[in-house]
Amino acid sequence: MNTIDLIVLFSTLGLIVGYGVWKTRENSNIESYLRGNNSMKWGTIGLSVMATQASAITFISTPGQAYEDGMAFVQNYLGMPIALIIVATVFIPLYYRLKVYTAYEYLESRFDLKTRILGATLFMIQRGLAAGITIYAPAIILSSVLKWDLNLTILLVGGLVIIYTVSGGTRAVSITQKQQMAVILIGMVAAFAVMLDYLSEYITFSQGLSIAGKLGKLDAIDLDFSFEKRYTIWSGLAAGIFLQLSYFGTDQSQVARYLGGKNTAESKIGLMFNAMMKIPMQFFILLVGAMLYVFYIFYVPPVHFNQSLMQKAKEENRLRYQGLENYHLDMGMRRIESGEYMAMALRKDDDVMMDAAVKSFYTWDKEMKRARTEMEGLIKQAEPEAELDDSDYVFLSFILVFLPTGLVGLLIAVIFSAAMSSTSSEINALASTTVVDYYRRLFKKDASDKHYVVMSKLLTLIWGLIAILFAIFANSSENLIEAVNIVGSLFYGTILGIFLVAFFVKFVHGTSVFVATLIAQVIVIVCHFLSVNGVIGLGYLWYNVIGCTLTVVLSIALQPILGKKTA
Amino acid sequence: MSEEPQEAKPPFFGSWRALYVFVLLWLVVLIGLMYWFTISF
Numbered sequence: 001m002n003t004i005d006l007i008v009l010f011s012t013l014g015l016i017v018g019y020g021v022w023k024t025r026e027n028s029n030i031e032s033y034l035r036g037n038n039s040m041k042w043g044t045i046g047l048s049v050m051a052t053q054a055s056a057i058t059f060i061s062t063p064g065q066a067y068e069d070g071m072a073f074v075q076n077y078l079g080m081p082i083a084l085i086i087v088a089t090v091f092i093p094l095y096y097r098l099k100v101y102t103a104y105e106y107l108e109s110r111f112d113l114k115t116r117i118l119g120a121t122l123f124m125i126q127r128g129l130a131a132g133i134t135i136y137a138p139a140i141i142l143s144s145v146l147k148w149d150l151n152l153t154i155l156l157v158g159g160l161v162i163i164y165t166v167s168g169g170t171r172a173v174s175i176t177q178k179q180q181m182a183v184i185l186i187g188m189v190a191a192f193a194v195m196l197d198y199l200s201e202y203i204t205f206s207q208g209l210s211i212a213g214k215l216g217k218l219d220a221i222d223l224d225f226s227f228e229k230r231y232t233i234w235s236g237l238a239a240g241i242f243l244q245l246s247y248f249g250t251d252q253s254q255v256a257r258y259l260g261g262k263n264t265a266e267s268k269i270g271l272m273f274n275a276m277m278k279i280p281m282q283f284f285i286l287l288v289g290a291m292l293y294v295f296y297i298f299y300v301p302p303v304h305f306n307q308s309l310m311q312k313a314k315e316e317n318r319l320r321y322q323g324l325e326n327y328h329l330d331m332g333m334r335r336i337e338s339g340e341y342m343a344m345a346l347r348k349d350d351d352v353m354m355d356a357a358v359k360s361f362y363t364w365d366k367e368m369k370r371a372r373t374e375m376e377g378l379i380k381q382a383e384p385e386a387e388l389d390d391s392d393y394v395f396l397s398f399i400l401v402f403l404p405t406g407l408v409g410l411l412i413a414v415i416f417s418a419a420m421s422s423t424s425s426e427i428n429a430l431a432s433t434t435v436v437d438y439y440r441r442l443f444k445k446d447a448s449d450k451h452y453v454v455m456s457k458l459l460t461l462i463w464g465l466i467a468i469l470f471a472i473f474a475n476s477s478e479n480l481i482e483a484v485n486i487v488g489s490l491f492y493g494t495i496l497g498i499f500l501v502a503f504f505v506k507f508v509h510g511t512s513v514f515v516a517t518l519i520a521q522v523i524v525i526v527c528h529f530l531s532v533n534g535v536i537g538l539g540y541l542w543y544n545v546i547g548c549t550l551t552v553v554l555s556i557a558l559q560p561i562l563g564k565k566t567a
Numbered sequence: 568m569s570e571e572p573q574e575a576k577p578p579f580f581g582s583w584r585a586l587y588v589f590v591l592l593w594l595v596v597l598i599g600l601m602y603w604f605t606i607s608f
Contacts, residue, residue, distance in 0.1 A: 074601065081594040085587045213608025220601040233598070265575045268583070275590045279597050 001146055001400075001408060008409030012183060013416055017164050020176035024168025029449040033169035033456050034101050034432050036260035044174050045270025048257045048425075050278065051177035051184075053247075055422035056138035056415045057484055058285065059184065064391030065482075066289025067296075071220040072231040074283050076485070076541070079240030081275040084248060088268040090503060091249045096264050101436045103255045103499075110502040112510030113441070118517060119498050120437040123252055124430060126491035131426040131463070132470025133484050137392075138419045139471060142412070144308045145396050151472055157419050158468035165424045166460045170260050170432075173424045180417035187407075187414035192288050194403055195295050203343045208294045211342050214358055217290040220283070228537035230482075235541045242544035243489055246496035252429035292398060297339040297361075299402075300332030303375045305393035309386055313375060316382035324378070328371040335364035427467060431459040486540045490528060493547020494521045500548065501555045508555045511562045516554035520547050 001009070031037060040048075065073050091103075100106055104123065108116035135157050143150040164172045199208055212218050222232045229235070248254050248271070261267035303325060304310050314321040341357035376388050399411045435456050444451070494517050501513050524547040531538045580586045 078594070078598065081590050085590060088587070089583075209608050218608045219605050221598065221605045263575070265577065269577060272586060272590055276593050279594075283601065 001412070002405060004405050005409030005412070008406055009413045009416070012410065012413040013160060013420075016176050016179045016183070016417065016420075017160050019179065020164035020172045021167045023175050024164075024172040030101075030435075030452040030456065031449075032171070033453050034256070034436070036169070036171040036174060038260060038262055039171070040174055040260045040266065041262060042266045042269035042273060044178060045258050045261050045267060046273030046277075047181045048174040048177045049248075049254060049270060049274050050281070051181045051418075051421035052253055052257055052425040053278070053422070054184070054281070054418055055134045055484070056419035057134065058282075059188065059415055059418050060138060060141055060395060061392045061482075062282070062285045063289030063292055063395040064393070066217065066286040067293045067394045068391045070217045071283070071286040071290055072222055074220050074279065074286055075222065075231045075233055075236035076240055077244070077279050077282050078233060078236035079238070079242070080244040080248075080278055082237075083241050083244035084271045084275040086245055087249045088271050091255075091499075092258065092264050092267050092271075094503075095255065095259060096267075100259070102252050102433050103250050104252070104433065104437050107498065107502060108441075111513055115498065115510045115514050115517075116437060116441075118514055119250070119495060120433050122491050122495050122517075122521070123250070124433060126487060126495075127251065127253060127426055127430055128463070128466065129470065129487050130484055131423060131430065131467035132474055133487065134419060134422045134426060135467055136471035136474040137484075138415050141392055141396055142415065144306060145393065145400055146412070154468055154471045157416060158423065158464055158471065160416075161420045161423045161427065162461060162464035165428050165464065166457050169456065169460075170256055170428055173421075173428050174257065174260060176424065177421045180421040183410070183417045184414045187411045188285065188288065190407055191399065191403060191411055192284075192291070194407065195288070195291060195398070198402060199291070199295055199298065202298045202340065203294075203346075207343055207346045208291055210346050211297070211339070212290045212294050214342070214354070215293070215361070217293050220286075227539060227542065230539045230541070235539055239539075239541035239545045242496060242548050243485075243492055243541060246492035246499075246544060246548070247488065250495045250499050251492070252433050253425040256429050256432060257425065289395065292394060294339075295398070298336055300329055300336065302397065303328045303372050304379065304388075305390040305397045307393075307397070309379045309383065309388075309390075310375070312382040312386070313378040316378055320378060321375070324371050324375050328368055328375075331364050331367040331371065335361060335368065338364055423464075423467060427460055427463040430463040431456055434459045434463070482540075486528075489540045489543040490524060491521070491547075493524060493544040493549075494551050496544070497548040497551025497555075501552055505552065505556060508559045509563075512558040513551070513555040515562060516558055517551050519554055520550035523547075523550055 062073065094106065095103065098106055098109065102120070104116050104120040107119045135154055139153040139157055140150060142148065143153040146153075164176055168175075196205055196208075199205075203211070209218065222229065224232050225234060226232065227235075258267040258270055261270065302310065304313075310321075338357055338361035341360065342354060345351075345354035345357050379386050379388065396415075399408060403411060435452060439455060439459075440447075440452060497520060498513055498517055501508050524543050527536070527538060527543060527546060528540070530536045531540075577583060577586045580589055
């Protein structure tokens with residue numbers, strides 16, 4: 001990055017952080033710090049909910065996901081509008097009526113203290129891990145492409161977040177998220193426009209879509225009933241409802257966003273805003289990735305997008321490295337010709353010519369993949385532990401190589417903003433849960449408001465530091481957007497199950513649901529272990545259904561055995 | 568769908584039920600458009 005880009009980057013971040021700290025400089029009581037004085041309107045809530053969910057992983061990893069596998073991932077969000085309607089009609093009125101600070105407070109009044117603590121604990125395990133990934137994920141990639149030290153990058157992301165989240169609490173989180181979303185949306189649209197401008201030298205946007213479609217990158221909706229496929233319309237609608245319902249209804253990082261509303265109406269409208277805008281937003285981000293694939297037909301891509309691994313391969317065997325690079329480039333040039341034939345076939349509306357062009361494309365594509373496989377072998381020789389999946393580097397590589405000066409800085413600011421917006425919600429939620437569900441409930445029940453505000457700030461700082469530590473010691477072998485959804489799916493089902501029993505199965509009491517949840521959680525983890533080791537084939541979205549269903553069914557089954565309500 | 572007795576109506580559609588129905592219809596339209604997108608290109 002050059003000086004102008006660095007200025008754009010740090011100015012953008014500085015303005016966001018500074019504005020957040022200044023705007024929320026007075027937080028005199030716990031009501032203000034944890035619930036923002038119930039002052040927020042639906043627009044702030046809507047953007048805040050969206051920004052909390054859309055971490056840097058969304059913007060780094062999702063285009064890469066589409067580049068590799070097409071747009072099917074959008075189906076992950078199909079259950080969201082239905083889930084949000086349920087949250088609006090069932091969860092919001094209840095939380096407002098009970099005046100809770102956290103979702104888990106409700107569980108004590110409905111069941112007992114141990115169930116409340118279990119719910120809060122499962123949330124903190126899941127969200128604590130996710131907070132580490134949310135910082136680690138962008139940091140590892142940014143440090144690799146920008147050649148910054150990894151730990152310094154982690155400290156930069158985490159440190160900036162801690163400053164305004166500790167200072168201003170939930171209001172600071174929501175206010176900064178508005179600015180962050182604006183930066184994110186402007187940046188993504190600008191990047192897309194630049195990509196189309198480059199492509200216009202060869203093809204129109206419509207022709208680009210046709211080529212992407214012919215090459216299987218635009219399959220947004222899959223009607224297949226397979227349980228093994230990760231993304232189908234059925235997993236998105238059925239299993240996705242469970243994931244989204246648990247996330248928006250019971251995950252404190254989202255509950256805190258809408259509990260800060262002026263009233264239930266503002267919270268509900270904020271959620272409906274999300275229900276309508278999230279899927280189009282995700283579709284657009286995936287479309288960026290699909291069009292990136294077309295872009296890299298006409299502009300030969302690097303053999304491997306992770307340039308730091310390429311450097312290691314070069315140092316391992318320079319001659320072999322150069323040979324593979326030259327061969328890959330040569331095949332890439334021939335693949336460009338296939339792309340041009342495809343464009344010509346589209347202009348002439350000639351299906352026979354198109355089929356021949358696609359066949360030619362795959363011939364050269366296969367040769368490029370062969371060169372890539374050999375390069376991966378060289379990388380593994382140089383670094384046996386190297387993670388070869390480079391889909392998370394595709395979009396960043398495009399940004400750094402092809403975007404003009406200034407816009408590079410803005411797009412890197414997009415990624416930092418997205419990381420910060422999610423992490424701030426997470427550590428704010430973790431601190432709230434620790435103060436309300438543990439500290440105030442179990443240890444210090446009648447302290448002053450000022451005491452709890454100080455403890456909240458201290459715990460926000462501690463959770464921020466824990467997230468940074470997790471990030472420093474983290475390692476990931478999955479595409480990052482999938483990693484964070486897998487971690488979520490491991491725990492969301494059981495947490496949702498507890499809440500569904502609480503709302504709808506009134507004859508079940510604390511001990512039954514407590515034991516049922518523990519059993520269900522173990523079974524979900526076993527399912528994941530079996531799936532990862534190839535014993536069973538099960539898409540991770542289904543963990544939510546399994547965890548939730550087992551918790552509910554086992555609670556009902558155990559109630560006659562485990563007896564009456566505990567005091 | 569339950570509603571709080573004193574809760575304000577939404578600024579559009581006149582009732583919460585109507586707003587939720589609109590959101591569901593929007594979902595159906597989105598799925599339809601994305602399916603059309605899938606089969607068209």
